[in-house]
Amino acid sequence: MQPVGAVVPLKVDIAEKTFRSARGVSITALQDLSFEVRQGEFACLLGPSGCGKTTTLRILLGLDKDFSGSFQLPQGGSNRIAAVFQEPTLLPWRTVEQNVRLALPKSLRAKNLDGLFDTLGLAAMRSLYPAELSLGLARRAALARAFATEPAVLFLDEPFVSLDEQTAERLRHLLLTVWSARPTTALMVTHNLREALMLSDRIIVLAPRPTHVLGVFDVRLPRQHRNSQVMSDLLRSFHHRFPDVT
Amino acid sequence: MTASETDGTRDAPPSMSGRRSLATALAPALTVAVSLLGLCLLWNLAAGVWPSRAFPGPGQVWQVLLREAASGDLLYHLGVTLGRVAAAYIVAMIIGSVIGVLLGSYRRVDRFFNPWVILFLNIPALVVIVLGYIWFGLNEAAAIGAVAVNKIPNVVVTMREGARTLDPSYAEMATVYRFGRLDRIRHILLPQLQPHLAAASRSGIALIWKIVLVVELLGRSNGVGFQIHLYFQLFDVAAILAYTLAFVAVMLVIELLLVQPVERHATRWRRRPA
């Protein structure tokens, strides 16, 4: 079997990213932002709203090329990337299953998706159109699309915002289930500390804009042991190290 | 989206009872039939009040229609005209859509070419047709080309509007997941442009078939336009009306049996109002 993910870790070294508006106002979103995600690791970028997290992901996804600096994506393996955007971004004119299959490379188009749809609780929704889904289900479909491609690296941009807490919690567990079935180098953006502590191997803590890395918080404990007692211990030690981060 | 919404499918739209849906489906058709019947009666009445060769009643027109149909002429000329309408429509839609999407996507290109679009929008159809025949000869390609050129600026304007409403997040998703060029066109571009394609199609067919008649009158030796010209010289108003009504009927049938079903299929994913 091919090693899952890649041999080279994700390396980011962005010197600067500045937005210039039409009226000449410029906003520097990122300055000297550098971090690494190790092979097969689930990392979180944690930072306050508006600090430049989405901007960072857009650069890594190749959607924004106007920045100075460099980055290196994991190579080897499939060298595909996958993204779960802040909005589900499903094509409204295609069914859930078509949405997932369209994202697959030609060689995987016909692959069996039963297991993935079952795990995500979408088995009965494969032939529905996105408008017939609740936001929670649409987010699951977006997760299905990302995982179906068997990517070398997975980017997630606050995939659980604007959901009620109960639905968000269920989705976090689903994410862990599909991720654990095939651990992929993953970088998830969030401003929710509890979510980051629950899901990640390492948390990359970002400063407010112009953002850079404040520090890295490693969570070495296996996820299945992170019960509520452990979580409050983790929270306490996180606050101890980063007293200004909420 | 409210936070209280549960993580399940939304309610299905309430299904109407069979009888009521049948009645609601028939009512508009019935109205149309009664309305057309009323027009025929009025026509018949007027033709009775002023009997003249220049104003035949519906009965006479019907007789001519049957005669022309029996001889095979009607079908032949309808077919020829329909072929020209289809060819000009396809050419105009393809060229107009490509130009329109380009202009809608690139602001600078649009600024440069916009005066051209306005110029072509305002050139009378007749001028294009006459110039087409002069420059390219009295042939089929010149005829169809002239009709298409008349329609292209309209398509350009509609499709440019459509391209401006494209949602970049779908294109970005396609970039991340490395969609091929064809997949992008089929699954990202065309579905978003569909309402504008439909609008351009509708106004397109209506405009094109009227211009095709003029093109046939000026430089072709078959088709409905040619026949109307012929019967104009013979002062046979009944035949003129017979051909006109037959062609209008054909265009309506196409609208009903082709355009509307295609549109329904293309918009099947939109949620029916509950």
Ligand SMILES: Nc1ncnc2c1ncn2[C@@H]1O[C@H](COP(=O)(O)OP(=O)(O)O)[C@@H](O)[C@H]1O
């Ligand atoms: N296209 C843009 N033009 C100008 N400013 C932008 C643009 N996109 C983002 N910004 C600014 O950059 C900063 C970071 O935005 P973003 O990366 O979306 O933050 P977040 O961490 O909440 O995802 C914000 O202050 C935002 O106003």
Ligand SMILES: [Mg+2]
């Ligand atoms: Mg964001």
